[in-house]
Amino acid sequence: MKHMQFLPNSLLELITQTSTNLPPDVRAAMSLVSESETPDTQSSQALNIILSNIDMASDDEGPICQDTGMPTFVVHTPVGVNQIRIKKAIREAVAEATRRGKLRPNSVDSLSGKNSGDNLGAETPVMHFEQWEEEDIEIKLILKGGGCENKNIQYSVPCTLDHLGRADRNLEGVRKCLLHAVWQAQGQGCAPGALGVCIGSDRAHGYLLAKDQLFRTLDDVNPNPELAKLEAEIMDEANRLGVGAMGFGGKASLIGCKIVAANRLPASFFVSVAYDCWAFRRLGIRVDAASGAITQWLYRDPERPLDRMAKGEGFPLTGREVILTPPLSEEMVRGLRVGDVVLVSGEMYTGRDAVHAHLMKNPPPVSLHGAILYHCGPVMLKEGEQWIVKAAGPTTSIREEPYQADVIKKYGVRAVIGKGGMGAKTLAAMQEAGAVYLNGIGGAAQYYARTVERVLGVHLLEFGIPEAMWHLKVNNFAAIVTMDAHGNSLHAEVEKQTGEALAALQG
Ligand code: SF4
Numbered sequence: 069m070k071h072m073q074f075l076p077n078s079l080l081e082l083i084t085q086t087s088t089n090l091p092p093d094v095r096a097a098m099s100l101v102s103e104s105e106t107p108d109t110q111s112s113q114a115l116n117i118i119l120s121n122i123d124m125a126s127d128d129e130g131p132i133c134q135d136t137g138m139p140t141f142v143v144h145t146p147v148g149v150n151q152i153r154i155k156k157a158i159r160e161a162v163a164e165a166t167r168r169g170k171l172r173p174n175s176v177d178s179l180s181g182k183n184s185g186d187n188l189g190a191e192t193p194v195m196h197f198e199q200w201e202e203e204d205i206e207i208k209l210i211l212k213g214g215g216c217e218n219k220n221i222q223y224s225v226p227c228t229l230d231h232l233g234r235a236d237r238n239l240e241g242v243r244k245c246l247l248h249a250v251w252q253a254q255g256q257g258c259a260p261g262a263l264g265v266c267i268g269s270d271r272a273h274g275y276l277l278a279k280d281q282l283f284r285t286l287d288d289v290n291p292n293p294e295l296a297k298l299e300a301e302i303m304d305e306a307n308r309l310g311v312g313a314m315g316f317g318g319k320a321s322l323i324g325c326k327i328v329a330a331n332r333l334p335a336s337f338f339v340s341v342a343y344d345c346w347a348f349r350r351l352g353i354r355v356d357a358a359s360g361a362i363t364q365w366l367y368r369d370p371e372r373p374l375d376r377m378a379k380g381e382g383f384p385l386t387g388r389e390v391i392l393t394p395p396l397s398e399e400m401v402r403g404l405r406v407g408d409v410v411l412v413s414g415e416m417y418t419g420r421d422a423v424h425a426h427l428m429k430n431p432p433p434v435s436l437h438g439a440i441l442y443h444c445g446p447v448m449l450k451e452g453e454q455w456i457v458k459a460a461g462p463t464t465s466i467r468e469e470p471y472q473a474d475v476i477k478k479y480g481v482r483a484v485i486g487k488g489g490m491g492a493k494t495l496a497a498m499q500e501a502g503a504v505y506l507n508g509i510g511g512a513a514q515y516y517a518r519t520v521e522r523v524l525g526v527h528l529l530e531f532g533i534p535e536a537m538w539h540l541k542v543n544n545f546a547a548i549v550t551m552d553a554h555g556n557s558l559h560a561e562v563e564k565q566t567g568e569a570l571a572a573l574q575g
Contacts (some may be wrong), residue, residue, distance in 0.1 A: 080164055087211055090122055094287040098260075133510075137211040201328075205374065210350040212342075219249075220278075220340075222233065231248075256466055261323065271340075390411070412547065461510060485505055488510065489559030
């Protein structure tokens with residue numbers, strides 16, 4: 069009889085480590101891009117914060133990014149092992165990790181919009197089981213958040229691509245699709261990112277196989293020489309596009325490209341791309357099939373301690389930073405220009421998808437005149453009567469594009485903080501009403517959590533923890549003006565320049 073009595077602890081440790089401690093291959097890739105980025109650029113500043121954030125997360129066992137994604141487990145079991153028991157243990161460990169603030173409650177009922185609060189629900193967490201002929205159980209876990217998940221893309225070739233023209237049913241066509249995949253992600257998936265790719269298969273299985281490629285280490289070499297060559301080419305060419313960290317423009321656009329080919333139907337030729345962000349969280353364990361105790365960590369070398377990432381201060385101050393203390397006046401905001409670095413000290417409110425939809429039909433629960441609205445779905449824990457921030461980086465802003473212009477004009481919001489930038493409608497509203505967009509560093513959840521001095525309150529908590537409107541008091545919250553009140557947008561500029569670079573790679 070196999071009791072697997074240590075399995076719950078082993079799973080909890082796997083989830084905790086995956087959420088808080090990046091694996092060595094990802095650390096090495098991030099060090100490399102940071103070293104090769106041009107110093108004193110916005111992209112290098114973003115990378116400095118990212119590296120510090122990685123250290124802070126592992127030091128304090130806090131989530132690297134507040135979006136801990138859809139936990140996805142891939143399990144291999146010897147014949148005869150009770151998979152039902154493993155599923156139950158996984159669900160319990162996921163709920164416990166959520167209670168401990170290692171995972172954000174991310175499971176939302178798609179019909180009612182209600183957050184289950186414990187990451188359990190219909191088809192969450194995701195679990196895939198396979199049998200194998202080894203003696204141990206292997207459990208791999210990937211945590212991939214919504215920002216990068218939304219940048220996944222599937223091409224049905226032949227097709228016509230922006231800046232690249234026609235992509236045919238051959239490896240040259242695949243190459244064009246993959247360069248396009250990096251370009252279309254810009255900073256919204258928290259670049260520099262990584263691609264898991266499947267050439268062929270059908271639509272559903274192709275996406276699954278693409279995501280499965282993200283379980284390869286970033287520094288391995290594809291056993292198929294043709295695919296190895298294509299992976300190397302994409303790494304080289306994508307890093308010449310100029311997307312840069314967080315889409316600020318720069319050298320670092322991609323840290324990995326992993327490709328598999330699967331047979332397809334004669335009528336179909338899909339190229340499926342799973343885009344992962346720099347916060348590339350995946351780990352694995354092997355456990356004893358009888359006791360459930362961990363026998364080995366995957367993706368880690370016990371002989372090699374994890375190096376510290378940050379070389380200096382996370383965000384070296386120059387003295388040229390603009391101090392913003394809300395409420396902000398129109399005059400103050402119109403004085404800001406794209407490229408200015410700001411430090412916010414004072415009060416701000418979070419608001420993301422549910423809050424924006426709510427504000428279209430209802431007045432805000434607080435006055436937003438002169439306010440800063442932060443696109444953020446934090447990880448929060450309640451200690452006694454006080455809410456404590458466990459992770460609080462920016463979320464992808466473009467989802468609020470249908471609403472943001474109205475919210476700014478109707479309620480007098482003067483600054484929006486998020487990541488990845490917003491579109492033409494919001495830019496026009498900012499110019500008309502006098503407001504700016506401040507780009508935070510996506511995924512830097514520990515870095516930003518440390519800027520929160522106190523949680524002053526919460527509104528609309530019925531939307532769930534990530535979607536509620538949190539009232540925060542922050543100190544020295546660093547961000548970069550990327551859209552100003554004069555009609556300038558760094559995002560539009562980088563998209564144009566990278567589009568030209570893409571066209572030059574047309575081949
Ligand atoms: S780093 Fe960015 S894209 Fe990745 S999970 Fe966090 S917010 Fe989402």
